[in-house]
Amino acid sequence: MLVSLTTGADPGHVSRELVRRGLWVKRLESAAGVHFVVGEHSAQVAFEDLRGITGVADVAQPTSAHPLVDAQGPTVEVGDRLVGVGAPLAVLAGPCSVESEEQIHAVAARVAAAGATLLRGGAYKPRTSPYAFQGHGRPALRWMVEAARAHGLGVVTEVLDPGDAEAVAEHADLLQVGSRNMHNHALLRAAAATGKPILLKRGMAATVEEWLCAGEVCLLHGASGVVFCERGIRGFDPSTRNVLDLGSVALLAHALKLPVVVDPSHATGRRDLIPALATAAVSAGAHGLLLETHDDPGTALSDGPQALVPDEFDRLLGSLTRPVRPTTGATS
Ligand code: PEP
Ligand code: MN
Helix, strand or coil: CCCEECCCCCCCHHHHHHHCCCCEEEEEEEEEEEEEECCCCCCCCCCCHHHCCCCCCECCCCCCCCHHHHCCCCEECCCCCCECCCCCEEEEEEEEEECCCCHHHHHHHHHHHHHEHHHHHHHHCCCCCCCCCCCCCCCHHHHHHHHHCCCCCCCEEEEHEEEEEEEEHHHCEEECHCCCCCCCCHHHHHHCCCCCEEEECCCCCCHHHHHHHHHHHHHHCCCCEEEEEECCCCCCCCCCCCEHHHHHHHHHHHCCCEEEEECHHHHHHHHHHHHHHHHHHHHHHEEEEEEEECCCHHHHHCHHHEEEEEEHHHHHHHHHHCCCCCCCCCCC
């Protein structure tokens, strides 16, 4: 249940009245004003009684398990950019892992020149094997920010541990929660509590409804917005690393009107298939693309086979039909 307030209402008064009636409430503030979400295990109180509280404008009974996601709208602010409907195609590009300071500066220069929006790269890596490279951690966060700022890019990077959420949020414009952690509510809550927008990757075995509910956790706990990222789901066929579900992309973009980006890199695991699927993703309605790049994929510390080399990356961005740069404002 969602309680909305009249303009000029005293939220403290409304909150006290709700709590006095045995309701467990969580206060939410957005551009649309203050709302109270009433928790599931609250007392049963008649709608008329709640509507009678001074300052209450309306009480909405959600028919959906993710009312905040439903109400979010199709565009999310990420740093000083917008991602979603009406915004230029967002391009989140960079290496799988941040391997060194020199590497991330070189990649940032190259992807910025091609028209990328955000620099991506893992400082903390969720690897299947505990013996594989786990990321450089804090130093990599600093290298990323310096490289991104030097080339006018924003930063998106993954948070793996609730204890690192604050540190990651100090460096990133968009906090990535990876596929392996989509169901990890403790991590979602910690990432959301930083107030930053979240790039929520779809769990590799998650239904769309579960994905939207994970988005609801983020919004309920303070995230300023959620950008959904389709990165492929597990199928039975190992020919591609995952199965890229473009139906879900069309569903989110067109029917649910939510910001959604597509990651053809992790979806296919093969650089030769990425241009075709990136183009298909944009046709399906994706508002952005997450693309892994590396100047020497053979030596990459993670995910080399799916990294585009810089020339391939340039060609792909040049071939996309939606503008990757803002069409208004600066002319350079
Ligand atoms: C990544 O984007 O770095 C990553 C690990 O992806 P996923 O969570 O989709 O596997
Ligand atoms: Mn990767």
